[in-house]
Amino acid sequence: MANKIFLVIKREYLARVKRRSFIVATIITPLIFPTILGVFLWIALSDLPFEGAKIIEVVDENRSFVLESNEMFVFSYRGMDREQAREQVLQGNRYGYLHIPELDIDKPVGITFYSMDPPGISLIGNLEAAIQKKIEEIKLFASGIDPEFLSELKSPINIRAMRIGQGGGETVSNTVVNYGVGFLAGILIYTFIFIYGNQIMQGVIEEKSSRIIEILVSSLKPFQLMMGKIIGIGAVGLTQFLIWILLISMVSSLVMGYFGMKMPQQQMLEMSQPEIANWQGENTQLMEIMDLIQGIDFVTLIISFLIYFVGGYLLYGAFFAAIGAAVDNPSDAQQFMFPVTIPLLMAYMGLFIFVLDDPNSNASYWLSIIPFTSPVAMMGRISYGVPWMELALSIFLLTSGFLFTTWAAGKIYRIGILVHGSKVNYKTLWKWIKQN
Amino acid sequence: MCILKIEALNKRYGNHVALSDFHLEVPKGIVFGLLGPNGAGKTTLIRIVNQIIDQDSGKIWINGEPLKLSHVRNIGYLPEERGLYKAMKVEDQLLYFAQIKGLEAKAAGRKIHDWLEKLSLVPWRSKKIQELSKGMAQKVQFIATVIHEPNLLILDEPFSGFDPVNAEIIKNEILELKNKGTTIILSTHRMESVELLCDNIAMINKAKKILDGPVREIKKSSKRHRYRVKLMPKPGMVLPSFDHFKQEEDHVSFTVSLMGKSPNLVIQELMDYGELHGFEEMIPTIEEIFIQKINESHGE
Structure with missing residues (x-):
């Protein structure tokens, strides 16, 4: 059967x-x-720095904005004036250039980004964040607080959950x-x-x-x-x-x-x-x-x-x-x-x-x-x-x-x-x- | 000994009585016709014998043994509603059907080949059923029914759905199996189709058996000693009033009853009326006997 x-x-x-x-x-x-x-993975890897990153010339009239490069763009400081920077962009050596006029640190207006392709929102956002951070640092420094110290204040927290077993053993959960x-x-x-x-x-x-x-x-x-x-x-x-x-x-x-x-x-x-x-x-x-x-x-x-x-x-x-x-x-x-x-x-x-x-x-x-x-x-x-x-x-x-x-x-x-x-x-x- | 014996079988579906106090004996080695109109209870009876459904009461014996599960090995069944796996190859399909009947794969393989050869299907053995013509699929269906060499073959409406050529082939195969000792039960509502094929018959109507026995005897006992006469009357002759009188082109036809006289005497009397062209006994067909029986049972 x-x-x-x-x-x-x-x-x-x-x-x-x-x-x-x-x-x-x-x-x-x-x-x-x-x-x-x-x-x-292929997309992620091809987006990594120094390969696909955009090079941006910074024309800074204050000579104090040293911006940190990140995954999206690398900042270059060749001390060019706007004309030279513009030339570099047109020749294709730079993706664009950022013009930072002499600024009042409390009222930073007139910062302009120039490029051949219209930049995306995320690029502009990233640039803004980078400048904002720099200004923060400058302000902190001016008020006597060491930015290094401030970053040390922020410690990453990750709670580890342990499960107590019946037999007395503990396992990570x-x-x-x-x-x-x-x-x-x-x-x-x-x-x-x-x-x-x-x-x-x-x-x-x-x-x-x-x-x-x-x-x-x-x-x-x-x-x-x-x-x-x-x-x-x-x-x-x-x-x-x-x-x-x-x-x-x-x-x-x-x-x-x-x-x-x-x-x-x-x-x-x-x-x-x-x-x-x-x-x-x-x-x-x-x-x-x-x-x-x-x-x-x-x-x-x-x-x-x-x-x-x-x-x-x-x-x-x-x-x-x-x-x-x-x-x-x-x-x-x-x-x-x-x-x-x-x-x-x-x-x-x-x-x-x-x-x-x-x-x-x-x-x-x-x-x-x-x-x-x-x-x-x-x-x-x-x-x-x-x-x-x-x-x-x-x-x-x-x-x-x-x-x-x-x-x-x-x-x-x-x-x-x-x-x-x-x-x-x-x-x-x-x-x-x-x-x- | 009987290959199949049924005693006092009863089956109801809710309020509907499908079989009522049914008795049947099928002798070995014959073709047995199970006749009756649609809905008489034939398929219910066959399904019970095949253990597809259970009876409410009553007993069944196969070769003298009470019906049990292992008897499926001895029975071949071609249901009225039949089909094959469309996407399965002819050979695989036959092997599967043989195996679920209880045949070993090796023995089945040989038999499959023999049957495919016999019905000239060898070139199609690796084809799927859906690639075959309808006639060829019908042949495969028949092989699937007999592949395990059953002692008892039950065919429900075997010729419905078969084209005339295949029906003839199947008819011949049935007779050949009978000669080899297989008992065959044919169930059908088309009585004329099996008259010549069956040795014995049983008639079923409304859940009850109304008649059974050897075809020859049933016919003999149903004879009413009537004769059909063809006659060319003498000119000017006035004929007495005969039954079923009919004026044909150059002759008349009618029926006479012997009324206890011998046929020769009746012929002599008829010769006085004119030239006798035909004198033939009227033998009732199975269908006529059936209708007569139903009328009788209603009269009771």
Whole structure:
């Protein structure tokens, strides 16, 4: 008997994996992400200083405005007059020139920027900020306060959240990382249920409308057929995900590797002293993130992801199979989609509104306990740490939930697949469930 | 021994009675016709035998064993509503159907090849069903039904949807299978189509069996000893009033009943009226017997 379910699983699996559309989607999709990543990196790198930065000649009649170069522009002080600067701009040696007339420090008016291309808002804004900062410094200096001292006053603050474990151990916990993990896992499960649940429904409708079904159920129990289909399609989904993960990490590491190699060596040489310090500062931040990632309990995370991934899929898969069996074509399926879309949507929205916002609130608790919403909602809580009792209760309810939906769906399926041409409503479905 | 025996079978769908106290015995090695109008309960009966649906009460035996799940291996079923996976290749499809019936992949492969050769489908074996003509798909459908060499073949409206050429091919295959010892149950509402094919029949109307037995005997017992006569009357002869009298171009036709006399005697009497051109016993068709039976049961 189990052997027959396996035959159905095999057929469902191979029939889909061999399709050209599957192969194309499986290969193309993971290439899209690294490509986008690569394009962003390329744009970001080509914007870095000394390469694409705009050189601006400063014509300063006060001889006191030494502006700091940044990523957008490099300031040059050649002591030119306006005519010379203008000449340089016209020859293309300078992007533009900034004319700072003799200023009253309290009323700095008449600063003008000249260029061939009309400058963007962000460029003007940046220039204004740079001059403003300089004026601030000048004013501070004039009033006797050392600007160095002032900048020392501003110390960067970053709160480190430590989670106290039951066993006495402490792990680093970071809201941003937890948020990201919960967000990603929840969305992944939600998407998977919808995409592959729909495939189950399409598959059932196909067998029904092409009238293969009666031949099949004369050789197989309807339940074997339904479970075989659900598991087979689930296996297709897992295969696709697995290939995606492999391809994405391969291509990403290629992309990252290419840019990563280029970055430290070339850039380091070109960087000025404060920039290297800055870069190292970023690096310690990187170390901190690595530290945080190590703080995640990956074993719990991966195991519970798999449980909720499979449990949620089976729970809703049975629904989709029952809907497919009850209708003659996909357009009729719309009326029965509510019991599927509403709880899934609630789980999805609950994930954003409640769970990710406060994983320990009442709403988050219930959303992660009720089997119809728990596959998506619980994933939002997992990385924050969930008491074992709650996790056990939630998994127990999810298991009972999918046993129940599979049982009910099996009843609907068994009768529905043989019913053609008659309009089916919720009342008829209920009759089928009650029928022996 | 009977290959299929059914006792006191009952099935209801809500208030609708589909089968009521139904008894049936199908002897081995014959073609058995299950006849009756649409909605009589034929498909319900067949689905119960195929274990697609459950009866409310009653017992079924296959080869003397109470019907059980493993019997699907012994039964081949061609439903009235039938189809194939459109995107699946002919060979893969047949293999799948053979395997879910319980055949090993290796044995199935050989049989598939033999059947494809027999129905000249070998060049199309790697084609998908959607690339095949309708006639070819029908042949594949038939192979899928018989690939596991069942002892009992149940065909529901087998000739509906088949074009005449294919219907003939299938008819011949059915007879060949019968000669090899397979029992075949044909279910149809088009009674004239199976009269010549069936050894035995059972007639079903409104959830009940109203008649069954060997076709020859049913016909014999339904004979009313009436004869159709063709006659060229002598000029000026006045004929007595005969039943179904009809004036044709150069002769008249009517029917007579023997009324206990021998046919030869009746012929002699008729010869007095003119030149006898035809004298033929009127044998009722299965359909006529069926209608007669329904009328009788209404009269009861």
